[in-house]
Amino acid sequence: GLIKVYLIFWPKSEQNLLRTDVVTVTPWLAPIVWESTFDPVLMDAIFKPQNLTIAATVFAVGKYVQFLKDFLKTSEQFFFIGFNVHIYVFTDRPNDVPKVQLVSVRVVQSSQRWQEISARRMEMVHTLLLELSDSTHFIFCLDVDSKFHGRWGSESLGELVAVVHPGYYGNPRSRFPFERRTKSRAYMAPSDGDFYYCGGAFGGSVDQVLALTQTCSKNYRDDEKEGVEAAWQEESHLNRYFWENKPSKVLSPEYLWQDFKPRNPEIRIIRFSGVIKNYAAIRPNV
Numbered sequence: 001g002l003i004k005v006y007l008i009f010w011p012k013s014e015q016n017l018l019r020t021d022v023v024t025v026t027p028w029l030a031p032i033v034w035e036s037t038f039d040p041v042l043m044d045a046i047f048k049p050q051n052l053t054i055a056a057t058v059f060a061v062g063k064y065v066q067f068l069k070d071f072l073k074t075s076e077q078f079f080f081i082g083f084n085v086h087i088y089v090f091t092d093r094p095n096d097v098p099k100v101q102l103v104s105v106r107v108v109q110s111s112q113r114w115q116e117i118s119a120r121r122m123e124m125v126h127t128l129l130l131e132l133s134d135s136t137h138f139i140f141c142l143d144v145d146s147k148f149h150g151r152w153g154s155e156s157l158g159e160l161v162a163v164v165h166p167g168y169y170g171n172p173r174s175r176f177p178f179e180r181r182t183k184s185r186a187y188m189a190p191s192d193g194d195f196y197y198c199g200g201a202f203g204g205s206v207d208q209v210l211a212l213t214q215t216c217s218k219n220y221r222d223d224e225k226e227g228v229e230a231a232w233q234e235e236s237h238l239n240r241y242f243w244e245n246k247p248s249k250v251l252s253p254e255y256l257w258q259d260f261k262p263r264n265p266e267i268r269i270i271r272f273s274g275v276i277k278n279y280a281a282i283r284p285n286v
């Protein structure tokens with residue numbers, strides 16, 4: 001009797017599975033994943049027998065192909081080790097894609113504007129997912145200008161998964177860079193919003209990400225027809241989507257840090273991080 005009650009309150013190692021310095025659950029009871037809130041061995045023991053296939057999409061258009069080598073190399077070290085992983089690389093320079101197993105290359109058009117390259121990812125991911133729905137269980141859509149530095153695994157799986165943007169999580173909600181103009185379909189009122197999520201990493205089940213990419217790409221296109229481009233392109237539409245459709249799991253900024261930022265004390269591990277880059281040298285426009 002007593003010992004079982006004790007175990008319910010203090011599973012396994014009480015020091016390890018407890019974080020009191022950060023918020024670990026949302027007001028709609030979705031977990032927020034931080035180091036030491038989960039047991040990686042236990043998570044893998046639950047998910048590995050399910051024989052899941054995990055897809056990741058990454059766009060490397062124009063000069064961004066230079067980031068592929070490190071992205072792919074580090075994904076082999078840290079991303080869903082021991083799972084069936086398939087990476088889909090979208091590029092206009094297929095000959096520059098490093099030869100790595102389980103990578104598929106899809107040729108896409110470039111654009112004169114980085115904003116369009118970034119924003120059009122949504123509809124291309126949507127098209128891909130229509131083909132993958134039978135063979136793939138979960139998908140993550142990731143920025144290419146980044147490297148893995150630590151485990152990113154089964155603890156991140158969920159129906160609809162958002163990553164808290166590393167740049168704003170200490171700010172009051174009113175300072176989140178949501179789209180504030182009512183003429184955009186990404187509009188968020190001053191009191192709206194839970195977290196500010198990043199466009200550089202999100203995911204979920206194939207069905208959920210199909211719905212997300214359909215809505216976000218349609219809203220981006222419909223805005224475009226009216227001459228409107230949201231403040232942070234698809235990231236703005238993504239944030240509006242997650243406001244209306246709450247993520248079932250939220251990943252902490254451990255899952256997308258930025259190399260130029262000093263590591264805050266609550267960040268005990270950096271799993272994935274954007275590299276420092278010279279925007280003027282690599283983007284088609286500034």
Ligand SMILES: CC(=O)N[C@H]1[C@@H](OP(=O)(O)OP(=O)(O)OC[C@H]2O[C@@H](n3ccc(=O)[nH]c3=O)[C@H](O)[C@@H]2O)O[C@H](CO)[C@H](O)[C@@H]1O
Nearest residue numbers: 059060061064114117118143144145198199200232233235
């Ligand atoms: C940390 C984070 O969440 N970053 C977001 C932020 O970007 P960043 O400043 O990190 O944007 P970025 O330059 O990495 O562009 C986003 C992604 O688009 C692709 N790309 C872009 C330009 C190009 O010439 N070729 C190319 O392939 C590439 O996969 C890149 O990783 O703002 C962007 C604005 O829309 C996106 O929301 C990014 O996801």
Ligand SMILES: [Mn+2]
Nearest residue numbers: 143145200274
């Ligand atoms: Mn990026």
